[in-house]
Each structure stands twice: as C-alpha cells, then as structure tokens.
Amino acid sequence: MNLIIDVGNTRIKCAVFNASELIHIEIFTGELVVFEIEKIAKKYSCNRAIISSVKKIKKNILEEINSKIDLIALNSSTKIPFNNKYGTPKTLGVDRIALVASAVSKYPNKNVLVIDAGTCITYDFVDREANYYGGAISPGIKMRYKSLKHYTNKLPELEIGFVDSLMGNSTNESIHIGVTGGVINEIDSFINKYKEKNRNLTIVLTGGDVNFLAKNVKNSIFANPNFLLEGLNSILTYNI
Ligand SMILES: Nc1ncnc2c1ncn2[C@@H]1O[C@H](COP(=O)(O)OP(=O)(O)O)[C@@H](O)[C@H]1O
Ligand SMILES: CC(C)(COP(=O)(O)O)[C@@H](O)C(=O)NCCC(=O)O
C-alpha cells in the first residue's frame, strides 16, 4: 500500500493507494500532524510513502515520518517521468511536478493542459513528447474574495457564488461576477489560446474548487479532484 501526502497552502490531503487504485482519502487543515499520518499508515499497512509540500516542513517532521515508513520527499532532484524544461526548475512548485507527472502517466503521447484551482490557480502544459515548459499562476477563488475585503474599505468578503449575468445589479452580484465570472473567463480564455496552438489538447481540471468550476467552464474538460494525488502515486511507483 502506498501512502500519499499532499501539503497545499490551504489543505493537506492524505491518501492510500493499492497499486494505482485510490482506496482512502482524508483531508486536514492546519499543520501536518505526524500522529495522524502514522495512524493512516498503520491502519492500511502502508509500506512506502511520498510527500509533496508547497510549504516549508521542519526536517525533524520528515525524519519522524521516515523513521516509521520509507518516505520520498518530492523535490527538484526526484526522478520524474517527463522532461522538465522550466527555466527555474529549483523554484518550480512540487505540486506542479506532481500534476505534470499525473498528466504524462494518464495521457501518454498527448498534449495536456492541467489546471489546478486551489489556493492559487496553476496552469501547466506538457506536450505529447513529455516536454514540460511551464504555464501560469494566478490568485485562487478564495484568495480573490478575501483580497477584495482586505484591500478596500467597503467591500464585504463573500462566500463563493455564481451569478449568470454580465452586469451585476448589486454589490454582491458585482463581486460574484467579477470573481467567479472572472475566473471562469480566465480559464476558458487560457484553454482557447492553448487549443489554438495545439490541435489535440486534453484538458484536466482539479483542485479544491474543481466541482464549482467544472459546472461553469464552457470548454469540455476532465474534472478529477484526485489528479495530484494520483500523480504523486505515479512518481512513487516510478522511483521503486
Ligand atoms: N473545506 C474547505 N476548506 C477550504 N477551502 C475549500 C474547502 N472546500 C473547498 N475549498 C476551496 O478549495 C480551494 C483550496 O483548494 P485546495 O486544493 O485545498 O488548495 P491547496 O492545494 O492549495 O491547499 C479554496 O479556494 C476554496 O475555495
Ligand atoms: C503556485 C503555488 C503557490 C500553488 O500552490 P497551491 O495553490 O497548490 O497551494 C505553488 O505551486 C508554488 O509555490 N510554486 C512555486 C513557484 C513556481 O511554481 O514557479
């Protein structure tokens, strides 16, 4: 059994895979708690693990997990199943490495655009020869709602909502159209531009806001909330 840990900027996802099948998932907020990880590893008899973290994790925490279970901490030197041509590979988010690994393992010999709508929205393109060059990073949905309150005197922080209109007729409608309408336009517009350059394009949407976005994005996409976890599992298997 493989134990997979994805530490994002908002949430920690912990999953168990039996070969390539996801059999258990738990989501945590706050700090990484070794005890919680150990509990899952023990319950499912996991014999190896991989962790990807976009946040700094104390070395002793990694050592503690590694003392219980054989652990790979994903970084820029880990062996990966694609050609990383990012200009600054050392600063590339390890979550983005996992997303691209997932794309090449699930869709070999395809051009793939992966969109991860989490704390930030990341766009990552990998071509049919498994060459990865990069993509884009923009603020996530929650971050956009929060920032309107944070940087103004009068705007409230709203919960995520969708208003199917171009013209907001109230403060709340105007904010929803600007934030979620804006994100949907951004995503569709990026997809259309990638499609113009790449005739056959597979598009994957993932991240905490995937369900909300999949309903509203116009392009046809594969929605998969576990795409990053599956990518980490494929990197773990690739490194055995
Ligand atoms: N229970 C939740 N707690 C926090 N954010 C959530 C929750 N459910 C959905 N979301 C949405 O998920 C996004 C964060 O996605 P996630 O994939 O967890 O981020 P990250 O991988 O960066 O930690 C936020 O923008 C928020 O709108
Ligand atoms: C862009 C990110 C903050 C996204 O993090 P997330 O939304 O998944 O929490 C993360 O991939 C990151 O820290 N990247 C480093 C910069 C780069 O990828 O070039």
Ligand SMILES: [K+]
């Ligand atoms: K992201």
